[in-house]
Each structure stands twice: as structure tokens, then as C-alpha cells.
Amino acid sequence: MSTRVFIDGAVGTTGLEIAERLAGRGEFSLITLEEARRKDDGARAEAINAADVVILCLPDAAARAAVAMIANDTTRVIDASTAHRVAPGWTYGFPEVIGHETVANARFVANPGCYPTGFIALVAPLVRAGLLPADWPYVVHAVSGYSGGGKALIARFEDDTDIAWRGYGLAFGHKHVPEMKAYAGLSVAPLFSPAVVPALRGMVVEVPLSLEALPGVGIGKGEALYDALAASYAGSPIVSVSLGAPAEGEILMRRSTGSWDGLALSVIPSADGTQARLVARLDNLGKGASGAAVQSLNLMAGLPETAGLSL
Numbered sequence: 001m002s003t004r005v006f007i008d009g010a011v012g013t014t015g016l017e018i019a020e021r022l023a024g025r026g027e028f029s030l031i032t033l034e035e036a037r038r039k040d041d042g043a044r045a046e047a048i049n050a051a052d053v054v055i056l057c058l059p060d061a062a063a064r065a066a067v068a069m070i071a072n073d074t075t076r077v078i079d080a081s082t083a084h085r086v087a088p089g090w091t092y093g094f095p096e097v098i099g100h101e102t103v104a105n106a107r108f109v110a111n112p113g114c115y116p117t118g119f120i121a122l123v124a125p126l127v128r129a130g131l132l133p134a135d136w137p138y139v140v141h142a143v144s145g146y147s148g149g150g151k152a153l154i155a156r157f158e159d160d161t162d163i164a165w166r167g168y169g170l171a172f173g174h175k176h177v178p179e180m181k182a183y184a185g186l187s188v189a190p191l192f193s194p195a196v197v198p199a200l201r202g203m204v205v206e207v208p209l210s211l212e213a214l215p216g217v218g219i220g221k222g223e224a225l226y227d228a229l230a231a232s233y234a235g236s237p238i239v240s241v242s243l244g245a246p247a248e249g250e251i252l253m254r255r256s257t258g259s260w261d262g263l264a265l266s267v268i269p270s271a272d273g274t275q276a277r278l279v280a281r282l283d284n285l286g287k288g289a290s291g292a293a294v295q296s297l298n299l300m301a302g303l304p305e306t307a308g309l310s311l
């Protein structure tokens with residue numbers, strides 16, 4: 001029997017991408033609402049309670065309201081919003097970090113944020129292995145494609161094609177910081193500096209490290225960081241790890257890059273071993289949102305984790 005899936009927010013940026021990844025897959029049957037009823041609470045409640053799995057692609061408040069509509073003890077949830085990522089009773093939907101079985105068996109799964117996906121993938125295994133300190137104020141520089149801001153930011157970048165770079169998060173307290181701190185296992189919040197560039201999709205997340213200044217780390221430890229990350233993701237069909245700068249000597253985000261559900265991690269040590277740059281590249285709409293949701297859905301349905309993904 002196929003798994004009945006309802007995507008609440010199915011015509012938004014994330015919802016549409018999830019629907020694309022599920023299209024034509026016989027393991028799932030999609031419950032859909034016509035345009036006139038997609039924001040009708042009665043119709044949504046009916047669809048939510050008829051589904052085996054509901055995928056919430058909504059603003060935070062609407063996601064909380066949708067969970068409150070569940071009137072049974074079987075409907076499972078994957079919430080793409082920020083509403084439940086550090087909430088008790090919810091499982092963080094990052095199988096490579098939290099454990100595949102844990103996600104497969106969870107009822108309430110919070111899909112990770114796009115920037116935290118890069119940061120946590122780089123830092124969590126290294127803190128867990130005792131190679132990086134938990135009580136260090138890590139700095140996170142990151143660049144996202146404008147689809148990361150949903151329909152509103154897409155419209156802004158399409159209307160104002162003169163924007164070359166948009167730094168933001170200047171009031172601090174970005175909504176992704178709590179999950180970064182929690183799932184990287186840190187006792188100090190990272191300092192997060194995000195920016196948007198005029199590309200629809202794509203993301204680079206960088207954590208620069210002074211190995212000589214980091215307590216308990218030291219000069220020449222870049223390769224040990226690489227070894228630990230490579231071991232942590234060994235065999236993953238989704239996460240790759242490389243050592244050193246790309247042969248081209250630069251990292252490019254291209255406007256023409258299409259949908260991709262992988263996550264590429266690099267450890268780039270300096271020649272003298274005193275510094276390293278940890279870099280994650282992903283598609284904010286892929287492993288950063290819709291790809292991750294479909295990966296969790298696959299696991300929850302007992303299917304191979306990469307089914308329907310572009311890798």
C-alpha cells in the first residue's frame with residue numbers, strides 16, 4: 001500500500017520542490033487541495049488527518065497551527081519550518097548526524113535549516129570526536145541563493161536585478177543559530193554572518209579556523225579534521241568529503257546550476273598548517289530543504305534514502 005502524503009503549503013517554494021521529487025513515485029499517493037481550498041482550515045485539517053505523513057512547507061506560525069490540527073495518534077509530520085527544530089518531542093531530520101534509524105522511527109521530524117545543514121555537517125562530528133572544542137565561538141560565513149527567502153525574496157531579487165550582494169542578519173539572533181548550537185554540540189553560540197547573492201539556488205557555508213589558536217587543536221591538525229569527517233560520512237551516498245582546495249583554486253557558485261540534493265564538504269588547510277577553512281556546498285532547496293525532507297520521508301516509509309533525489 002502506498003504512503004499517503006499531504007504537503008501543506010504545496011505551492012510555495014519548498015512545497016513545489018518536494019512535489020516535484022515525489023512526482024511519479026508509486027510508493028506515495030499525494031493528497032492535494034485545489035487552489036481555492038488550500039488555506040481553508042477545515043479542508044487542511046481533513047487532509048492532515050487523512051495522511052500517513054504530512055509535510056509542512058509553511059511559515060512557522062502556520063506550521064504550529066497545522067500540528068495542532070492533528071486529531072489522531074498516527075499521522076507523522078515532517079516540518080520544513082523553523083518552528084520545531086529544537087522543540088522537545090521532535091527529531092532533527094539530519095540522518096547523517098542524528099542517526100538513520102532515529103529518523104526512520106520518528107513521528108515528528110523537524111527538517112534542518114539550510115545554513116545549519118552546512119554548519120552542523122562540518123562541525124558536529126569534529127566536536128563529538130573531541131577534535132574541536134565545544135566552548136569556542138565559531139564564526140560562520142555563508143552565502144545563499146535568493147530562493148532561500150521563499151516567494152517574497154524571489155520576487156525582490158527578480159524585481160531588483162541591480163542587487164549584487166545582500167548581507168543580512170545584522171540584528172544578530174538569526175533563527176538558525178539555536179539549531180546550529182544545539183546539534184553541533186556547542187556551549188557557545190556561533191557568530192553567524194549570512195548573505196544572499198543574485199543566483200536562484202545554491203549555498204556555501206564556511207567556518208574559518210585558526211588551528212594554532214584553537215585550544216586543544218594545534219598546528220598541522222587539518223588532515224586529522226579531514227580524516228574524522230571522512231570517517232563520519234564514509235559510505236554516504238549524499239555527503240562527500242574532500243581535502244584541500246579545488247584544483248581550480250576557487251569555489252564558484254553558478255547561476256545556471258540546477259537542482260542538487262548532495263552535500264559537499266571540504267577541509268582546506270593552509271600550507272603551514274596554522275589555519276584551515278571548513279567549507280560546505282549544497283543547494284539550499286536540495287539538501288537544505290526539499291531533498292532533506294524527501295530523504296527523511298524515504299526513511300520513514302522504509303525506502304532507500306536516496307529514492308527520488310538528484311545526486
Ligand SMILES: NC(=O)C1=CN([C@@H]2O[C@H](COP(=O)(O)OP(=O)(O)OC[C@H]3O[C@@H](n4cnc5c(N)ncnc54)[C@H](OP(=O)(O)O)[C@@H]3O)[C@@H](O)[C@H]2O)C=CC1
Nearest residue numbers: 009011012013014057058059062080081147148150151289
Ligand atoms: N526556501 C528555502 O530555501 C527554505 C525554506 N524553508 C522553510 O520552509 C517553509 C516554507 O518556506 P518557502 O517554501 O520558502 O516559503 P514560500 O513563501 O515560498 O511558501 C510558503 C507557502 O505557504 C503558504 N501558506 C502560508 N500560510 C498558510 C496557511 N495558513 N495555510 C496554508 N498555506 C499557507 C503560502 O501561501 P501563498 O502562496 O498564498 O503565500 C505559500 O504558498 C518556511 O518555514 C521556510 O522557513 C526551509 C528550508 C529552506
Ligand SMILES: CC(=O)N[C@@H](CCC(=O)OP(=O)(O)O)C(=O)O
Nearest residue numbers: 081082112113114144148149196
Ligand atoms: C536567504 C534567506 O533568506 N534564507 C533564510 C533561511 C532559509 C531557510 O533555511 O529557511 P528555514 O529556516 O525555514 O530552514 C533566512 O536567512 O531566513
